[in-house]
Amino acid sequence: MRCIVADVGGTTLRTACWDTAARALTGVRRVPVRGTGGRDAEHVAEAQKTVVDQLAQEIARVRDSPEGLGATSVGVAFAGPVTADGTVTGAPTVWGGGGAPLPLAGLLTERTGLPVTVVNDTTAAAWRYVTPGGPSFCLFTISSGISNKIYAGDRVLVDDAGHGGELGHLLCDPAPDAPRCDCGGRGHLGALASGRGMLAAARRAARARPEAFAASGLAALCAAGAAPQADDITNRALARAAREGDPFAVAVLRSGLAHLATAVGSVFLGTGVRRHVFVGGFALAVGERFLDVLAEELCRAGCFGLSASEVREMLVLGAPDDDHCLIGMGRLLGSAHGDGNSQSILTK
Template sequence: MTGAGISARPVYLVADLGGTTLRAGWARAGDLTVSGVRRVAVDGITRYPGLSAGELQARVVDQLVRLLRECSLTAPRSPSAVAVAFAGPVGRTGTVVDAPTIWGPRGPELPLARILGREFAVPALVLNDVTAAGWRYAASDGGEDDDYFCMVTVSSGVGNKVFRRGEVLLPDDGRGGEIGHLRVDFAADAPWCDCGDRGHLGAVASGRGALHAAGVLARRFPGAFARSVLSAACAGDPGRLSAQQVAAGVRSQDAFAVRAVTPGVRHLGRTLAALHTALGVGRFVVMGGFARAAGEPYLRLLGEEMAKAGGFLLPPAAAGGLLQPGAPDDDDGLLGSLRRLERSGSPRAAIPKPAFPAAGTS
């Protein structure tokens, strides 16, 4: 294609709004490469824990619109559509149902697709972030019509989506694939989940959960902590630890770090074994910042815990083979959203009601 032909192609704005990081950039139609990517810390509950859900919603939406506008300034032409991967359940019309890792428990629903469509005067597609990521992997091996797999994210929270024959298995309201809010710890002092309840899988198995567990263990066993790489990473102060440091400790197979994360990984392994046993899912793609940073030792530990829970349908030799690491980058939401936008056909035909399959369910 000539340079003139390339420059004439429509431009899309894409963003990935997670519990910790907001990423945004632009891409030309027909080119699954996102350019001009910018990354900023999300103005959510982690940075502003004292604000109400409504205040955080307004702050996060303003931040998202502002970053998308900044990205559009570097694009070769005005955008023809906007696509956003969002960390929370999203309904068919692009309304965010909930987002505990971003603005805490039980915030009001947010019609994000409508807001973005009004702000940019173009069609807007809003997807759940794990759903969006799935489109990257569904398209990666050329076998999506027959593929049957589950996306799993271990990051600020824990979530999943099951894909079969090129479609995601979810109802229209986007409620599903939220294993992070399954209660797995019924102790009275179980860790608090961002949604406001105790003992959820996301509270014990996410990056934030791993950090909490490492801090608790460090205070209970200060001698063992002092001998670990985690102590060296935070100058001996558990309060200065980060989830990424815990993940790095797991990657280096530090005994203390592995001990800290094992209870959460055990709960996640049991949950994935249940999905395999109930649905026959043949592949689990494990993505997310914490899982990516913890690397192969984390996947091996997860496979071991799946095998313990899987019974005869999931023998030890098979469990690890079901787990596939995500790509070694943080572009799943961006590339998956772009892929879904491309698959949806002409976005202009989607006004006023998007023709995209279920925004949170696609």
């Protein structure tokens, strides 16, 4: 059986075909998400329509390709809370705060003529790392925003209304001038520790400490024949500088990961989950240093009952690619149709 799978993020739309027998992706395509701008989207309804139109076009493209011939269903991983019937109730990193709930599964079913399943993107990504009957874990995505999902008892813990796994909107900084989240609120974890949040923090630090920035390895990576300015900093340069141990970049990283440590520690203290998997472009670009600094901040905050080595051991990086949602969505659809786990899992 073949399925068309799609992953809608705040920046990129990915599509592919999933072969349930071979358990493999083919024909992966990446394009920018059109007509959106996170919290800067002026007309949410228009942005929603643009996203639906683009998705329908990209699904049709896969269906008409050699890889997609014979596809019998569609699975969409979407960056926002999703109900059991495939309605997107919010998408701050895609079309900003507000907007009416979008019945995406129903709209795409009408447009494509195929059965369409829509789940949250991190829910989909979690299924890439599932072993039926295996240990519980918490998956964190650190990219345009932050989201998480806990897998336990052979299911991802999300209720039918789509609640669960939105620690990116945990209030971490109550100051009235705290960085603004894509949802419109201030001081949320996603505004402080996501890729977008870290980039904004690095630019603020460069403006506040111009001499330290000018002498940093981060500045050297941003230089292009002239003295770099704060706005010249990119996520790519920041991640590389932090990975290579530049003190300025690591200090920026630590400022965000101190807040992420609060969220991770809360998951551990509240549930006892001892495995935390990190994916997303920013976390994977920084690599093991991301986990090392996070472990230090977790130990500083306190993980009651665990030693420093045990804290570090419970943090792992996901696979070094950006196919987590596509592969997870394929496995989810395959499992629901008898490939592996025979449970009905589409609403879990």
